[in-house]
Amino acid sequence: MTAASAPMLREIQIQDEYGQRRSLHIPAERPLTVFVDKRELVTLMTLGAAPEMLVLGYLLNQRLVSSLEDIESITVDWDVHAAAVKTRHGIDDLDSRTAKRVVTTGCGQGTVFGDLMQQVDAVHLPAADNARIRQSTLARMLDTMRQQDSIHRKAGSVHGCALFEGDQLLMFVEDVGRHNAIDTIAGWMWLHGVTGGNKTFYTTGRLTSEMVMKAAHMGVPIVVSRNGVTQMGHDLASKLGMTLFGRAANKHFLCYTGFDRFDAEPLPQPAAVRVVAGSDT
Template identity: 75%
Template sequence: MASLDPLPRLTQASTALTRAIQIVDEFGEHRAIAIPAERPLTVFVDKRELVTLMTLGASPELLVLGYLLNQRLIETVQQVESVTVDWEVAAAAVRTRAGIADIAARTARRVVTTGCGQGTVFGDLLAQLGTLQLPDAGVARIRQSTLTALLDVMRQQDSIHRKAGSVHGCALFCGTRLLMFVEDVGRHNAIDTIAGWMAMHGIGGADKLFYTTGRLTSEMVMKAAQMGVPIIVSRNGVTAMGHELATQLGMTLFGRAANRHFLCYTGFERFDSEPEPPRGALRELAG
């Protein structure tokens, strides 16, 4: 049954994502370039300090909501009354409607992940597997032509990475339509921000595709599964634990994906292959 509580009130505290600095290049020239403006954001839940996130600060309120959801500290955003971000004190104050039960015990065990910017997961990832349900292959699948079109959209996407480097990007697609794109210093922050956006807009993940520039670790696979997204595309590769989790959950993972190249690691039953011509045949046609 849907909650009768309203959506949380959010500040709009986005801030400058890059900063100009002076450098000297290999030609001895002095010039200005842009670099990502990484900054700390300490999250307080009902006045209790929870965690400090290192972030660009593009959509900090959505990041905080997505973080709480993906950590399973809240089940719905309606449990939150407000998220107030104040960059003068580098803090996000979360006020819940009824508190978070056993928050001390639930956040006692911390796992430092492989995430860029060093992510943190509370509790045991594997213990959550039995609670996750994803659509079957008859409902959620992807054609090779859709995959290559998605990659072309991302190739043309204007980005901080293109201007300043040193960030990861994540995107949510419905088919080839880009719904949301966000960059942050860590891919885990970017996926949390998308999770917060989905929750605030009541968007489900069953018919969606998730794209990331970062590697597919167990953390990224688990968070996508918690968002209900069964298909993930990465410009990077996959770790052994990420592969194992995706296999257990019945997810489809694509890695090393750029231009028309990709590797499908798991979930072949969701993938409608449209094979490229053999390289020899391409050379013959060109001749």
């Protein structure tokens, strides 16, 4: 078994609510395609801290193997983002046992990664001059979400997503997983003939590559999250010309990508705290 851990963080440049640009570290999300006895099984999204353990746990949890003795080797190669699993006696009925995949409600949904990545070049978003957001509009959006009556406020354990036109809330939905919530909004847009070019998408969940791609497929060029962003989410947004905001709550935010779509109205810097000589503060 290899021990192919990977760097966990990546440094990027952001712009904050005060108009300042500075460096910040984000999680280094990456795909890992698992092959079992030379047959492709699944692509998992991971930080890569212990990829061999991830693959082993996946096989055990999916009941594809029953014991460690079933596995001869697990080899991870980050140059090709692949994990090669060699079993001692093969896996009986692998095709039928993996033909019906149930996408769970959890935050990871790596099985869809390959299909989404193949569609990157087919995404066409409006130019920056035609889809913009002002800092004051962003602040009003965040205030709307702060006041929104929600399941999360009463019970927790859910993610919320919303669609805005300017500062007007068009659609809000909560679900046990953020992927369910964004898919619900996509379905609502499709049913009602709503286009995304002049819209902003909001989510309480972190901006992984999958969430960024789903927003792009909805035609929405501006995405706001109460949480952060991963490396692949950042890379995809940069490639697609999207604007991402993270750590967004009240009037605070970090703009990760797409500064050209953002009309900044910087807040005044907070006053420096004076320390009186001889005081305990």
